[in-house]
Amino acid sequence: MTPITMVEGRRIALSNLDKVIYPETGFTKGEVLHYYATVAPALLPHVADRPVSFLRYPDGPDGQLFFTKNPPPGTPDWVRTAAVPRSEDPGARQVVIADMPTLMWAANLVVEFHTHQWTAGHPAVANRLVLDLDPGPPATVVECCAAALWLRDRLAADGLTAYAKTSGSKGLHLAVPLEPTPSATASAYAKRLAQEAERDHPDLVVHRMAKALRPGKVFVDHSQNAAAKTTAAPYTLRARARPTVSAPVSWAEVEACRSPAALDFLADDVVARLARDGDLFAPLTDPERAGALP
Template identity: 50%
Template sequence: MPAEKIRVEVQGRSLDLSNLDKVLFPEAGFTKGEVIDYYTRIAPVLLPHLRDRALTRIRFPNGVDDKSFFEKNAPAATPDWVRVETLPAPGSSKARETVDYVVADDLPTLVWLANLAALELHTPQWRVGAEPDLMVVDLDPGAPAALPQCAQVALLMRDRLAADGLDSFPKTSGKKGMQLCCPIAGKQSADVVSDYAHRIAAELERESPKTIVSKMAKKLRPGKVFIDWSQNNAAKTTVAPYSLRAQALPSVSTPLTWEEVTEFASGSVRRFSPAEVLARVDTYGDLLAPLLKGGPKLPV
């Protein structure tokens, strides 16, 4: 049966949207139409964090309970008005030298991606043609450690980074962990940024060896929080703020206040739904807006 389509105009671009009633989050009955609606409404705060960044998508054509696939290359039927950048592909699993990346600079591109069931949007710490302007550390709990322990480590890391003159901004991963994001000068290589993050993670591990691990080996992680400094490798990506996550119930990688992180650390944790995140933006604006203004060079 052919897909049911509806033609819409988005900022002067014509798009054919299909199967809007298709349920992509079965447990919540959350449809593709609702995914598109969320991304349309969150776009004013999401797009600045996607702009000029090579975009990796995780697509779920038949919903989160079915198969998914990572997509870096622009699909064959990409409209000619979508920005595509051919860039080196460090660490490509398919031994490709370059990838034709989609760059989501505008609302029509974001709606087009949502219509493709690109539920998750992941970006590197660099903008096209530039050195990293973000340092990101992923706080990944090894069971029985969980989000409260991540929040406790986030507070420690915030204070340590502040001692080096770095501001850090927290967000949930939308799954089980957290990320801290620091605006930096964009004048140092990914290797320099990664080495600095590694050094700080190892320092915190030495200070709190029972709760923190900075080594990659998964056998070391149970009951501890892994500070994943490798997110700053040029080949790595991190889920974008405000991106949906493919959980049983639709959740969002949500910017937090430090007061909320303190509450999380005491055990008062939660995930945020798309509707809640839209309401938070109405209340707080973009809590990660400072990431867009740049920051200092890292001390090396």
């Protein structure tokens, strides 16, 4: 029988707890659920009012992966959803991970969490700017760190404060708390910034997605600021060979990065980091930290 667990008064069926999700390390589905329960105090503030998309990988990263925006079949009626405007479906809704029961229900599906840059109730009005730094081999996260430092200082010149996290894959994400701003305005600013970075460092940065332009350079992906786009949430596990996490990092760590291993964090690493450092992304949830675009 599938065990039923009570989470804050909600009955949740947690299945296949011994199933190995990450074969390279033997990390099981039960450990996935334990990880999310442990990091919930840090994770929930970053997703609690943002519609999420799921990248599901119930048979592990080597199995079928499928991206879903709509609430999955069987979503409990107590799970909050929010309207998400889409041209192809004006009545679309997405799940909001509003509390611990919803987080545990979603984690049981084995998912990556991806969020919009705007909150439920204010679609297409960004309160966060995101830049996704993606290295083209042989470039690595080391080159991403060099680009991130330039972008941090350039953003600071405009009165904006950037915070960094690993993507949980190969690169870095920069996030900036914003005063409410139309997503189109935030997107245009992010594109100008990426173009300026390329002009200043043409041997390091590229702002266009074309693969032919990217070997050995860092693609500064500004497109994730579009209202329809989502980005991997802080503390989400990723569907990689190992249970890597999109983990907030300090600027001191970015400055000191000399090898990809320096910013490669697994679930257990992140639990230890939270116990030691707290949530390095906490300022993003503080309205007093929000900046205005120039």
